[in-house]
Every structure is written in C-alpha cells, then in structure tokens.
Amino acid sequence: MPQTEAFVQRIDKALANHQARQNLRATMDRLKLKRLQQFPDKRQLDDLRHQAKSIRQKTLDHLPELLEQLEEKLTQNGIQVHWAETAEQANSIVHDILSKADAKTVVKGKSMVSEEIDMNAYLEQQGIEVIESDLGEFIIQLAHEPPSHIIMPAIHKNARDVAKLFHQHFPELAYTEDVDELTLSARKILRNKFASADAGISGVNFAVAETGTLCLVENEGNGRLSTTVPDLHIAITGIEKVIEKLEDLPPLLNILPKTATGQTITTYVNMISGPRKDNEKDGPREVHLVLLDNTRSDIHSSDEFIDTLRCIRCGSCINHCPVYVQVGGHAYGSTYPGPIGTVLEPQRIGLKQMGDLTSACSLCGACAEACPVQIPLPSLINRLRAESNNQQFGNSRTSGKGSLRNRSEAMTWKLWSFTHARPWLYAIFGWTASRLRFLAPSKLGGWTKYRTAPKPAPQTLHELARQQGFDNE
Amino acid sequence: MNNARENILKRLRSKPRDTNDLQDNLIPDYGWDKEKKIERLIEQMQAVRTEVQRLGKNQWIDWINNELPKRKLNRVLAGSTKEGLAFKESAHHSLEVQDYSQNIEQFKATLFNQIDAGITTTRGGIADTGSLILWPDEQEPRLLSLVPPVHIALLKSDEIYESLAQAIESQHWENAMPSNALLVSGPSKTADIQQTLAYGIHGPKQLIVLILE
Numbered sequence: 103m104p105q106t107e108a109f110v111q112r113i114d115k116a117l118a119n120h121q122a123r124q125n126l127r128a129t130m131d132r133l134k135l136k137r138l139q140q141f142p143d144k145r146q147l148d149d150l151r152h153q154a155k156s157i158r159q160k161t162l163d164h165l166p167e168l169l170e171q172l173e174e175k176l177t178q179n180g181i182q183v184h185w186a187e188t189a190e191q192a193n194s195i196v197h198d199i200l201s202k203a204d205a206k207t208v209v210k211g212k213s214m215v216s217e218e219i220d221m222n223a224y225l226e227q228q229g230i231e232v233i234e235s236d237l238g239e240f241i242i243q244l245a246h247e248p249p250s251h252i253i254m255p256a257i258h259k260n261a262r263d264v265a266k267l268f269h270q271h272f273p274e275l276a277y278t279e280d281v282d283e284l285t286l287s288a289r290k291i292l293r294n295k296f297a298s299a300d301a302g303i304s305g306v307n308f309a310v311a312e313t314g315t316l317c318l319v320e321n322e323g324n325g326r327l328s329t330t331v332p333d334l335h336i337a338i339t340g341i342e343k344v345i346e347k348l349e350d351l352p353p354l355l356n357i358l359p360k361t362a363t364g365q366t367i368t369t370y371v372n373m374i375s376g377p378r379k380d381n382e383k384d385g386p387r388e389v390h391l392v393l394l395d396n397t398r399s400d401i402h403s404s405d406e407f408i409d410t411l412r413c414i415r416c417g418s419c420i421n422h423c424p425v426y427v428q429v430g431g432h433a434y435g436s437t438y439p440g441p442i443g444t445v446l447e448p449q450r451i452g453l454k455q456m457g458d459l460t461s462a463c464s465l466c467g468a469c470a471e472a473c474p475v476q477i478p479l480p481s482l483i484n485r486l487r488a489e490s491n492n493q494q495f496g497n498s499r500t501s502g503k504g505s506l507r508n509r510s511e512a513m514t515w516k517l518w519s520f521t522h523a524r525p526w527l528y529a530i531f532g533w534t535a536s537r538l539r540f541l542a543p544s545k546l547g548g549w550t551k552y553r554t555a556p557k558p559a560p561q562t563l564h565e566l567a568r569q570q571g572f573d574n575e
Numbered sequence: 576m577n578n579a580r581e582n583i584l585k586r587l588r589s590k591p592r593d594t595n596d597l598q599d600n601l602i603p604d605y606g607w608d609k610e611k612k613i614e615r616l617i618e619q620m621q622a623v624r625t626e627v628q629r630l631g632k633n634q635w636i637d638w639i640n641n642e643l644p645k646r647k648l649n650r651v652l653a654g655s656t657k658e659g660l661a662f663k664e665s666a667h668h669s670l671e672v673q674d675y676s677q678n679i680e681q682f683k684a685t686l687f688n689q690i691d692a693g694i695t696t697t698r699g700g701i702a703d704t705g706s707l708i709l710w711p712d713e714q715e716p717r718l719l720s721l722v723p724p725v726h727i728a729l730l731k732s733d734e735i736y737e738s739l740a741q742a743i744e745s746q747h748w749e750n751a752m753p754s755n756a757l758l759v760s761g762p763s764k765t766a767d768i769q770q771t772l773a774y775g776i777h778g779p780k781q782l783i784v785l786i787l788e
Contacts, residue, residue: 132770166584185579281769282773286775289775289776314752321764322776341587351739383716384679395586405590
C-alpha cells in the first residue's frame with residue numbers, strides 16, 4: 103500500500119530529526135501554557151466554548167439560507183460573489199477576475215483555503231506573480247515548502263534557516279540571524295510589493311451574513327495592506343465560514359486568538375463591507391468573494407461529520423496533539439495537519455489517499471478538550487477508521503470507504519471476536535498460548551522496531567485468579 | 576458558474592436541519608466605571624508595547640508639537656477631520672504636515688516613503704482587549720493608520736466600552752457598517768521567525784494612544 107509506505111517514510115524522517123523535534127516540543131509547550139493563562143477559570147472557558155460551538159452549529163443548521171443572505175448583502179454592498187464547487191473552478195474564477203483587471207502581480211494575505219486549492223501554483227502557471235506577504239508564508243514560499251502548521255506556517259524553521267534563505271534570495275542584504283533585523287529586512291522587501299501589486303488576495307475568518315462583512319484577523323498588517331492598497335481585492339473562503347449576525351462575532355473573536363496563540367486579541371481585526379466609495383481616497387475599487395465548496399457540502403450532509411465544519415482554524419488541536427509534536431506538519435503530507443487535518447483531509451480527498459492519517463492518532467482526546475468549538479475529533483477519527491475498513495459503514499459521503507481494508511488484519515479481528523465470544527474456545531486459546539509461550543516470535547515487524555515483543559504469561563489470568571480463590575463458574 | 580451556486584445549495588438542502596441546544600450570546604458585563612475601563616485599557620495596551628498618554632482635552636496638539644520633533648518624526652500626515660484641521664493650524668513650525676487629500680493612486684509614493692507619522696481619531700476604545708475602534712472614511716482614509724511607521728491615535732476617555740459586544744450594541748453597528756471597520760490593538764507584530772516576537776513587520780512599528788479627558 104504505497105499511501106502507508108510513504109506516510110511511514112515521512113514519519114521516520116521526521117522522527118530522526120531530533121533538533122527539530124526538540125524545537126517543536128518547546129514551542130508547543132509554550133503555546134499550550136499561553137493558552138492556559140488566558141483561561142484561568144475552567145468553567146468560564148467551557149461556557150465560552152459552548153457558546154462558540156452554538157454559534158457555529160446554528161450557522162451550519164441554516165447554511166444554505168445564510169449563504170443566500172450573505173450573497174445578497176455583499177452584492178448590495180458592492181462586493182461581487184462567486185461560487186466554486188471545486189478547486190479548479192475556484193482557481194479559474196480567480197484567474198478570470200485577475201485577467202479582466204489585467205493584473206499581473208498579486209500580494210497575498212495568509213489563506214489556508216488558497217493552500218487547499220494550490221492557488222499559487224495555478225496562478226504562476228498562468229504567468230501571474232504571486233507574493234505571500236505573511237512573514238511565515240513568505241519564508242516558506244522562498245523555501246518552496248508547504249506550511250507545516252495552519253497558523254504558524256514556518257514553525258519548522260529556526261532563525262538560522264531563515265537567515266540562510268534570505269541571504270540566498272536577497273544577497274544584497276547583510277547576513278544576520280537576528281530576528282529583529284530579519285523582520286526589518288522582510289518589511290523592506292515586502293513594502294515595495296504592496297505598493298506595486300495589481301491585486302490582493304486574502305482568506306476570510308468570518309463572513310457576516312447580516313451585514314455582508316468579511317472579517318479578517320491578523321497581527322502583522324499584511325492582511326490589511328493586501329486588502330487595502332491594490333485596486334482589486336479577491337477574498338476566498340470555504341462556504342462554512344459564514345456567521346449569521348454581527349453580534350455572533352465578539353464571542354468568536356474572544357475565543358479564537360486566545361486558543362490559537364494565547365493572545366487576548368490579534369493586533370488587527372479587519373472588517374470589510376464594501377469597495378472604496380466614490381469620495382473615499384483609498385481601498386480597492388473592486389472586491390470579490392469566492393465561496394468554495396470542495397466537498398464541504400458532502401461533509402455537511404452527514405450527521406456526524408458536519409461537526410468538522412464548525413472549525414474556526416485556530417490550530418489549538420494541533421498544538422495539543424502528542425503525535426503532531428513528534429512528527430511535525432510535513433509528515434502528514436496534507437494541507438491541514440494534526441487532528442483537524444486527520445479528520446478533514448480523508449473526507450476532502452478520500453480515504454484511499456488520506457485514510458492512513460487516522461492511524462497517526464492514539465485517541466487520547468487532548469484535541470477535543472482544546473477545541474474552542476467542541477468538535478469531537480477523536481470520535482470522528484475513529485469513525486473514519488471504521489469507514490476506511492468497511493465499505494458499508496455509516497451513511498456519509500466519504501469517498502474510498504473500505505479502501506484500506508487489509509485481508510489478514512480483517513481475518514485476525516474476525517478470529518479475535520469469534521474467540522472472545524466463546525468461553526470454551528477462549529480457555530483453550532489462553533491455555534495453549536501460555537503453554538507454548540516459548541514459540542512467541544521475538545521480532546514482530548514494525549512493532550518491535552522500537553519496543554520489545556510481548557510474550558504470553560506462563561499462566562492465564564483465569565488460572566491465576568482461581569489460585570487466589572476467585573471462582574465464579 | 577451559476578450551476579455551481581445551485582448545485583452547492585441543493586446539496587446543502589438535501590438534509591434539512593433543526594437547531595437545538597442553543598444559547599443566547601452572552602454580552603460580558605464587568606460593571607467597570609470610567610476609571611476602571613481606562614485602567615484596564617492602558618494595561619492591555621501596554622502589554623503589547625503601545626505607548627499611552629493621558630492628556631487634558633486640549634493638550635494633545637501641544638504634546639505632539641513637543642514630542643514629535645524630539646523623536647525626529649517630522650513628516651506628519653493628518654486627516655481632514657475637525658481634529659486634523661485643528662492640528663494643521665497649530666502644528667509646530669519644524670513639522671511638515673501633509674494632507675491625505677489625493678487618491679492613493681497619486682499619493683502612494685509620498686505615503687509609502689515620505690511620512691513619519693499618521694494621526695487619526697478613533698470611534699472609541701475597548702477596555703477588555705485594549706483595542707481602538709477605527710472607521711476610516713473620506714476624511715481619514717484607511718491607509719492613514721497603516722502605512723506610516725508611527726500611528727498616533729486620539730481616544731476620548733468617555734468613549735471607552737467594556738467589550739466589543741458592548742461597543743457594537745451601543746453604536747448599532749449592524750445598521751450601517753462602513754466599507755472598512757477596524758480594531759487596532761497595538762503596533763504591527765509577528766512571531767513567525769522561531770516564535771520570537773518582533774514588532775513593526777508590516778504596519779506601524781509604534782502605536783501611540785493619546786487618551787483625552
């Protein structure tokens with residue numbers, strides 16, 4: 103199974119990099135602590151989570167109506183709305199808008215949806231220059247790498263890596279590993295890009311149906327520059343990002359930065375409700391919103407998996423995942439890593455291609471406890487495991503159900519359940535295993551790579567219990 | 576592409592849903608008096624390296640006239656609000672005060688390269704997060720608070736709300752959102768290199784808030 107092999111190879115590679123693991127561990131520990139400091143009162147935190155969950159749930163329950171309302175309001179406000187069922191459609195819509203405006207250079211604010219549809223590669227193929235302007239995204243664009251975390255895309259790089267990259271791409275700058283100086287260099291390089299770009303592309307954190315407002319949160323100001331300086335702004339978002347009312351915004355804004363990075367609020371909350379008005383002196387004259395489905399409506403149809411769509415992309419589940427902290431984001435080989443990626447990617451791309459992600463989980467539950475909108479991530483991961491092994495399982499529209507079924511594994515479990523359902527057979531099995539324990543193999547493939555092989559005890563538990571005087575037969 | 580819209584909506588409607596387990600949005604009510612709100616706002620702002628000054632109602636022009644030349648921030652951009660005009664009238668002779676009266680297309684080079692500080696008013700402040708509310712318009716364009724390396728914001732002490740929820744409710748935002756509304760809670764910052772906090776990546780390197788009695 104090439105999917106599994108490739109995954110295991112990426113994991114082995116990640117595990118061998120001890121320095122990177124230590125760095126990641128330290129970062130994640132710090133982020134977890136900072137989050138905790140924002141929520142000194144556990145009960146209050148749970149109230150906030152419940153409220154955030156309710157708001158997102160309410161949205162999903164009325165999604166088609168809210169999308170229509172959003173479209174109507176945005177259109178009234180002068181923002182043009184486009185619908186895309188697939189990545190290809192979304193990319194070609196964006197390209198068409200750019201072509202009509204004769205836009206050749208684009209500055210981008212951070213957008214995971216644009217990563218999901220590989221927008222940069224598409225636009226570059228059409229001869230358009232795309233510059234990522236979020237510092238983390240800028241760094242990984244220089245390195246030709248995908249993000250390894252959904253809100254800290256360059257988390258796998260240290261200052262030395264960045265210094266080398268900058269020196270390689272901008273030899274005119276003096277080599278430095280000082281973070282402040284590197285930041286200043288990036289400021290200088292990107293300022294010119296903002297001033298000269300023909301268009302800005304951004305994601306959206308929340309789209310308010312009531313007022314037709316696109317809300318973006320950020321710390322750097324690159325999002326504001328990308329959406330304000332160029333004459334054309336294209337925003338792209340998944341259809342699930344809508345919220346009903348403006349009053350739904352404060353509770354979500356309250357919990358998002360706190361869970362994501364342990365900040366009380368991001369430096370900027372940018373609320374866009376229209377293009378430049380006639381008498382205004384700046385702001386884009388044209389604003390577009392591309393609403394992307396890309397399997398979200400299929401996920402929406404499942405009573406269990408719909409919870410996936412509550413996600414507000416804070417990354418907290420990733421920060422709390424004991425697997426992510428060991429292997430890092432690139433090992434997943436998916437756009438979205440960590441627990442949310444493990445749930446989202448098999449549904450988005452198919453179990454055949456991505457189902458193995460669900461095996462990189464111990465079902466420890468840390469992600470579900472950290473999630474600000476209470477997505478039951480471990481249950482969903484478990485469900486996807488079942489679906490990947492059983493074509494008939496559930497009534498979701500996940501593609502590739504049963505595609506990871508392994509005959510010998512399935513047979514083993516069948517025998518296991520057959521044996522455990524029959525006391526006499528179980529007794530024979532136990533007796534035989536304990537008496538023939540010297541035959542137990544000392545090498546068990548992947549299992550014994552890092553562990554000793556298990557060996558049956560000389561006597562079964564039942565025998566030992568009987569010797570101690572327990573007898574219920 | 577019209578098909579995409581219909582197809583998406585049709586799929587979303589294939590499973591009608593009913594909401595239960597809902598609760599009303601809680602608007603936090605801290606019960607802070609004016610002084611407590613100012614205190615909390617200053618505390619939050621200073622935590623992210625915002626400079627805060629408390630001044631008398633009419634002292635701010637003097638403060639700017641005194642401070643900016645000292646800090647070598649001589650090229651100042653102001654809006655055409657009543658405050659902006661008042662400042663232009665009485666600006667210190669060593670300050671070169673510019674107007675944001677042209678469209679960005681004509682003004683871009685000056686704005687990006689020849690301005691040291693931008694002065695804006697605010698539509699109020701938010702105590703619990705230490706935020707300024709900005710509603711840019713034709714008098715105070717959007718980039719006035721973003722492109723200059725230093726942003727000086729005037730905040731009236733009796734326009735500070737406890738929370739964003741309270742500000743939205745009191746000012747009835749839902750009835751008329753401007754083309755761009757902003758919350759600004761500090762100077763521009765990033766932690767994208769090695770998780771190390773650095774200020775002034777893209778927006779202002781410094782935010783100075785003048786709280787006016």
